Amino acid sequence: MRNHFLLALPLLLLAGCGSKEQNQSAMVTNILDQALPSTRDAPPGANAITPVEPAPDLPVAKGEALHANAIPIALQGRWTGTNERCGDRAAAQALELTAASLIFHESVGTVQRVTREGEGRLAVVANFTGEGESWTRTLMLRPSADGQQLTITNDGTAIVRKRCTPAV
Template sequence: MALLAPAFALAGCDGGKDDSQPGIVTNILDDALPNAQQPPPPDNAIVPAEPLPDIPQPEDSAESSIPAPLLGRWTGAAETCGDRAAALELTVTPDRLIFHESEGRVTAVKGQEDGRVRVTADFTGEGESWTRTLEMKPSADGRRLTIVNDGASVTRKRCN
């Protein structure tokens, strides 16, 4: 019982205290100036321009999607399909280019008259991010895909 006496004494110290504190102002400005209004801006003040008009955005169209003949899994011409460690492995979806160590979110697609497709994508990989435009061209039979990146050309074969 002697051990519990200090605990009871401390608990009793706060027992009669009232939590409300009349006369204490929590927001001094609201209490001191209850009807205050903003003064007019000075003559040399920078006044914001009118808000921009609401311009409707175009709906998603084929111009932001990679065409169907390019979709699927691809790998290097000398690599084995299904080898996830293949350096030239590529999965193409309508809105993504998924390489071995990076992934690009497609932002624009533009078809060319000769069958090439220019794809611009925002890439991330290995802790970095960048934007790149690639030229992609499928072979006539659709079994090969040539990608030109910064002047360098790589041909891949279709895996599915």
């Protein structure tokens, strides 16, 4: 019986949101839709490419331990789009990162898990709310070498932001 419900759930969700999308077509958002996989990642194949040198770790403040469910202090603070003014809280790409949240212009994500990925990236799984909606997303965060830019990738789309203020 449960399997029948799981099969019907996507159809129910699609039926419930058909008319709403027409009203929101002009809405500016920072987060794109991405479905989280319900299965674990497959192990690498026998012909998988392994880098010779590991990617450098994110800078860690003295005495800071990395926690599995927290954004590192090196990334915390205020960020905005590369062409936006730092003091403008209404900027479309404004973002504040704390240890436990991602606060965008129109949505807030509560961090559930943070894991290190290759090439200096972090995968952040967060539960988001905004505009009366709730969703879960995995975002890839990759800071520049000097820590002044942050690339956030979601479902293949990357947005580069510049640092405005570090964490307090």
